[in-house]
Amino acid sequence: MEILSVIQNWRRPDNVARVVDAIRSQSIPSKLAIVDCAIEPAYTLPPDVLAKADYVFRVERANLGPCCRFIPSMMVPQIPLTMFWLDDFLPGSKCLESFLRHSQPILDGEYATIGQDGRRFGDDGVIVRRRLRAPDGPVPADVIVSSELCLTRHVSHAIAFRDFLVGEYGADGISLFEDDLYLCLGIRRKIKMPSFVFAPADESESGRAVQLPSPFALAGRPDHDTRRTEFVNKAMKWVV
Secondary structure, eight states, X not given: OOEEEEXXXXXXHHHHHHHHHHHHTSSSOOEEEEEEOOOSGGGSOOHHHHTTOSEEEEOOSSOOOGGGGGHHHHHOTTSSEEEEOOSSEEOOTTHHHHHHHHHTTSGGGOOSOEESSEEOBOTTSOXXXXXXXXXXXXXXXXXXXXXXXXXXXXXHHHHHHHHHHHHHHOTTTSOXXXXXXXXXXXXXXXXXXXXXXXXXXXXXXXXXXXXXXXXXXXXXXXXXXXXXXXXXXXXXXXXX
């Protein structure tokens, strides 16, 4: 099944260049879309990196946030699966192959997203930081917090959920930067299925085979946990 690989650049062009090469070196091919959101010239991707992509989308002049990574799925709907890669890690060479293999048996492909790094929400809305373990196969998760795979046609549910929450709470009343939460919870709200997390068999299947430098990470926000907890408490009122 054809896959669209998506990687977004904001302020880590060196990381993105390495991830692009890792995507192109996967054991199974995919179409590659780069979303270049760099504002300052120092962070834009060089032409030789952009030339490795099948599609390039530019978002300039304003920081519109990580939800820009949803753009390729909206513009290339004919590719049935979308793999969202992060620029925090280099994946192993069989990572994409393992995602595809684990996604196929899950309820005939009906899942919100699938990944290797999942979390559950606590009773107080706080995202439990302990990573879910799934040695015997995929297990349900409330959210995937690293690279994740989903059906391309489902990405629109994330955008619709974002728009719904903005309508309920106002643009200043809900964080617009929680792209992973919009994706997992927006799809879950629509199709009534959770995300799933699975364990890679070895480093070649891992999405976190090599850790990369992580300046400007959203997790480094001083109010990161507070904003995420507030988002979950508001969003989950509308997710069955």
